[in-house]
Amino acid sequence: GAVVSQHPSRVICKSGTSVKIECRSLDFQATTMFWYRQFPKQSLMLMATSNEGSKATYEQGVEKDKFLINHASLTLSTLTVTSAHPEDSSFYICSARVDSRAETQYFGPGTRLLVL
Protein backbone atom coordinates (compact mmCIF):
# COMPACT_ATOMS: atom_id res chain seq x y z
CA GLY A 1 0.00 0.00 0.00
CA ALA A 2 0.93 3.65 -0.25
CA VAL A 3 3.25 4.81 2.52
CA VAL A 4 3.84 8.32 3.74
CA SER A 5 6.64 9.09 6.16
CA GLN A 6 7.35 12.11 8.31
CA HIS A 7 10.53 13.27 9.94
CA PRO A 8 11.12 13.94 12.72
CA SER A 9 8.49 12.07 14.71
CA ARG A 10 8.89 14.45 17.60
CA VAL A 11 10.80 17.64 18.17
CA ILE A 12 11.35 19.94 21.10
CA CYS A 13 12.57 23.45 20.42
CA LYS A 14 13.00 26.75 22.15
CA SER A 15 10.62 29.62 21.59
CA GLY A 16 11.72 31.80 18.70
CA THR A 17 13.48 29.10 16.73
CA SER A 18 12.35 27.54 13.44
CA VAL A 19 11.51 23.90 12.91
CA LYS A 20 11.32 22.00 9.64
CA ILE A 21 9.17 18.92 9.20
CA GLU A 22 9.54 16.65 6.18
CA CYS A 23 6.81 14.62 4.53
CA ARG A 24 7.69 11.98 1.96
CA SER A 25 5.62 9.66 -0.18
CA LEU A 26 7.78 6.54 -0.23
CA ASP A 27 6.30 4.43 -2.99
CA PHE A 28 4.28 6.79 -5.12
CA GLN A 29 4.43 10.24 -6.61
CA ALA A 30 2.08 12.77 -5.09
CA THR A 31 1.16 15.87 -6.99
CA THR A 32 -0.86 17.05 -4.00
CA MET A 33 0.10 16.96 -0.36
CA PHE A 34 -1.75 18.32 2.64
CA TRP A 35 -0.68 19.60 6.05
CA TYR A 36 -2.93 19.26 9.08
CA ARG A 37 -2.67 20.27 12.70
CA GLN A 38 -4.32 18.35 15.50
CA PHE A 39 -4.65 19.58 19.07
CA PRO A 40 -5.31 17.08 21.88
CA LYS A 41 -8.75 15.50 21.65
CA GLN A 42 -9.59 17.60 18.62
CA SER A 43 -9.96 16.78 14.99
CA LEU A 44 -7.56 17.32 12.16
CA MET A 45 -7.64 20.87 10.87
CA LEU A 46 -6.37 21.42 7.37
CA MET A 47 -3.65 24.06 7.29
CA ALA A 48 -2.70 24.09 3.64
CA THR A 49 -2.78 22.21 0.37
CA SER A 50 0.49 21.86 -1.46
CA ASN A 51 0.91 21.16 -5.15
CA GLU A 52 4.28 20.24 -6.57
CA GLY A 53 5.99 23.17 -8.19
CA SER A 54 3.48 25.80 -7.13
CA LYS A 55 2.69 27.87 -4.08
CA ALA A 56 0.69 26.28 -1.31
CA THR A 57 -2.92 27.22 -0.72
CA TYR A 58 -3.49 28.11 2.91
CA GLU A 59 -6.74 27.76 4.81
CA GLN A 60 -8.35 30.81 6.31
CA GLY A 61 -6.66 31.85 9.54
CA VAL A 62 -3.36 30.09 8.83
CA GLU A 63 -0.43 32.47 8.60
CA LYS A 64 1.51 31.68 5.45
CA ASP A 65 4.57 33.59 6.66
CA LYS A 66 4.67 31.53 9.83
CA PHE A 67 4.02 28.15 8.30
CA LEU A 68 6.20 27.91 5.21
CA ILE A 69 5.42 25.05 2.89
CA ASN A 70 7.64 23.86 0.10
CA HIS A 71 6.71 21.08 -2.29
CA ALA A 72 9.91 20.78 -4.25
CA SER A 73 9.39 17.33 -5.73
CA LEU A 74 6.65 14.78 -6.32
CA THR A 75 7.71 12.88 -3.21
CA LEU A 76 8.69 15.58 -0.73
CA SER A 77 6.93 18.44 0.99
CA THR A 78 8.28 20.39 3.93
CA LEU A 79 6.59 22.49 6.57
CA THR A 80 8.71 25.05 8.39
CA VAL A 81 7.31 26.60 11.53
CA THR A 82 9.11 29.91 11.80
CA SER A 83 9.70 31.71 15.08
CA ALA A 84 7.85 29.01 16.96
CA HIS A 85 5.96 29.85 20.11
CA PRO A 86 4.45 27.59 22.77
CA GLU A 87 1.00 27.94 21.21
CA ASP A 88 2.39 26.28 18.08
CA SER A 89 2.90 23.09 20.08
CA SER A 90 0.72 20.51 18.41
CA PHE A 91 0.63 17.32 16.37
CA TYR A 92 1.35 18.04 12.72
CA ILE A 93 0.23 15.47 10.17
CA CYS A 94 0.87 15.44 6.46
CA SER A 95 -0.91 13.45 3.80
CA ALA A 96 -0.30 12.71 0.16
CA ARG A 97 -2.80 11.88 -2.53
CA VAL A 98 -2.09 9.23 -5.14
CA ASP A 99 -4.57 10.64 -7.62
CA SER A 100 -7.55 13.00 -7.61
CA ARG A 101 -9.78 10.67 -5.58
CA ALA A 102 -10.24 11.56 -1.91
CA GLU A 103 -9.93 7.94 -0.81
CA THR A 104 -6.40 7.80 -2.19
CA GLN A 105 -5.18 10.28 0.40
CA TYR A 106 -2.70 8.62 2.74
CA PHE A 107 -1.54 10.08 6.01
CA GLY A 108 1.86 10.21 7.60
CA PRO A 109 2.47 9.15 11.20
CA GLY A 110 2.60 12.73 12.44
CA THR A 111 5.17 14.95 14.11
CA ARG A 112 4.73 16.08 17.68
CA LEU A 113 6.11 19.57 18.18
CA LEU A 114 6.74 20.97 21.64
CA VAL A 115 7.87 24.55 21.90
CA LEU A 116 9.32 25.53 25.25
Add this chain to the structure above:
Amino acid sequence: QKEVEQDPGPLSVPEGAIVSLNCTYSNSAFQYFMWYRQYSRKGPELLMYTYSSGNKEDGRFTAQVDKSSKYISLFIRDSQPSDSATYLCAAVTGTASKLTFGTGTRLQVTL
Protein backbone atom coordinates in the same frame (compact mmCIF):
# COMPACT_ATOMS: atom_id res chain seq x y z
CA GLN B 1 -22.06 24.88 13.85
CA LYS B 2 -19.38 22.50 12.65
CA GLU B 3 -19.98 20.96 9.26
CA VAL B 4 -19.36 17.46 10.62
CA GLU B 5 -20.39 16.65 14.18
CA GLN B 6 -19.22 13.63 16.11
CA ASP B 7 -19.59 12.62 19.75
CA PRO B 8 -16.05 12.58 21.19
CA GLY B 9 -16.82 9.78 23.64
CA PRO B 10 -15.05 7.99 25.14
CA LEU B 11 -17.05 4.90 24.31
CA SER B 12 -16.18 1.78 26.29
CA VAL B 13 -17.46 -1.64 25.25
CA PRO B 14 -16.60 -5.23 26.17
CA GLU B 15 -14.77 -7.45 23.72
CA GLY B 16 -17.14 -9.02 21.23
CA ALA B 17 -19.72 -6.24 21.36
CA ILE B 18 -21.16 -4.50 18.33
CA VAL B 19 -20.01 -0.91 18.20
CA SER B 20 -21.97 1.89 16.60
CA LEU B 21 -20.17 5.13 15.78
CA ASN B 22 -22.08 8.04 14.33
CA CYS B 23 -21.69 11.41 12.67
CA THR B 24 -24.06 14.05 11.45
CA TYR B 25 -23.31 16.68 8.86
CA SER B 26 -24.89 19.93 7.84
CA ASN B 27 -23.48 20.60 4.38
CA SER B 28 -25.83 19.18 1.76
CA ALA B 29 -23.03 19.39 -0.77
CA PHE B 30 -21.15 16.53 0.89
CA GLN B 31 -21.27 13.56 -1.44
CA TYR B 32 -18.53 11.22 -0.29
CA PHE B 33 -17.89 9.92 3.18
CA MET B 34 -14.96 8.23 4.86
CA TRP B 35 -14.14 6.58 8.15
CA TYR B 36 -10.61 6.70 9.50
CA ARG B 37 -9.03 4.95 12.46
CA GLN B 38 -6.34 6.77 14.38
CA TYR B 39 -4.25 5.10 17.02
CA SER B 40 -2.72 7.27 19.70
CA ARG B 41 0.00 9.54 18.34
CA LYS B 42 -0.31 8.09 14.84
CA GLY B 43 -1.73 9.33 11.57
CA PRO B 44 -5.25 8.36 10.45
CA GLU B 45 -5.75 5.20 8.45
CA LEU B 46 -8.62 4.88 5.99
CA LEU B 47 -11.07 2.15 6.97
CA MET B 48 -13.93 2.66 4.59
CA TYR B 49 -15.35 5.10 2.10
CA THR B 50 -18.68 5.35 0.41
CA TYR B 51 -20.20 7.48 -2.29
CA SER B 52 -23.88 6.79 -1.86
CA SER B 53 -26.65 6.20 0.63
CA GLY B 54 -26.96 2.69 1.94
CA ASN B 55 -24.64 0.17 3.45
CA LYS B 56 -21.14 -0.93 2.54
CA GLU B 57 -19.55 -3.88 4.28
CA ASP B 58 -15.90 -4.87 4.62
CA GLY B 59 -15.16 -7.70 7.01
CA ARG B 60 -16.23 -6.70 10.51
CA PHE B 61 -16.92 -3.13 9.42
CA THR B 62 -20.11 -1.72 7.92
CA ALA B 63 -20.47 1.89 6.83
CA GLN B 64 -23.94 3.32 6.51
CA VAL B 65 -24.97 6.61 4.94
CA ASP B 66 -28.39 8.23 5.09
CA LYS B 67 -28.23 11.38 3.02
CA SER B 68 -31.86 12.26 3.71
CA SER B 69 -31.10 12.72 7.40
CA LYS B 70 -27.43 13.66 6.91
CA TYR B 71 -26.35 10.82 9.14
CA ILE B 72 -23.42 8.45 8.74
CA SER B 73 -22.53 5.44 10.84
CA LEU B 74 -19.80 2.89 11.25
CA PHE B 75 -20.60 -0.47 12.81
CA ILE B 76 -17.91 -2.77 14.13
CA ARG B 77 -18.90 -6.37 14.77
CA ASP B 78 -17.12 -8.68 17.20
CA SER B 79 -15.05 -5.81 18.54
CA GLN B 80 -11.50 -6.58 19.63
CA PRO B 81 -9.12 -4.79 22.01
CA SER B 82 -7.05 -3.94 18.94
CA ASP B 83 -9.99 -1.85 17.73
CA SER B 84 -9.34 0.58 20.58
CA ALA B 85 -8.57 3.84 18.82
CA THR B 86 -10.13 7.12 17.78
CA TYR B 87 -12.50 6.87 14.84
CA LEU B 88 -12.87 9.90 12.61
CA CYS B 89 -15.56 10.45 10.05
CA ALA B 90 -14.84 12.72 7.12
CA ALA B 91 -16.78 14.12 4.21
CA VAL B 92 -15.98 15.74 0.90
CA THR B 93 -18.12 17.67 -1.55
CA GLY B 94 -16.39 16.23 -4.58
CA THR B 95 -13.93 13.41 -4.93
CA ALA B 96 -11.01 15.80 -5.41
CA SER B 97 -12.10 18.18 -2.66
CA LYS B 98 -10.55 18.60 0.75
CA LEU B 99 -11.62 16.38 3.63
CA THR B 100 -13.72 17.83 6.43
CA PHE B 101 -13.27 15.80 9.59
CA GLY B 102 -15.41 15.23 12.63
CA THR B 103 -13.76 15.53 16.04
CA GLY B 104 -13.38 11.77 16.36
CA THR B 105 -14.84 9.26 18.82
CA ARG B 106 -12.46 7.52 21.17
CA LEU B 107 -13.30 3.82 21.47
CA GLN B 108 -12.03 1.50 24.19
CA VAL B 109 -12.67 -2.23 23.86
CA THR B 110 -12.09 -3.98 27.15
CA LEU B 111 -11.28 -7.64 27.81
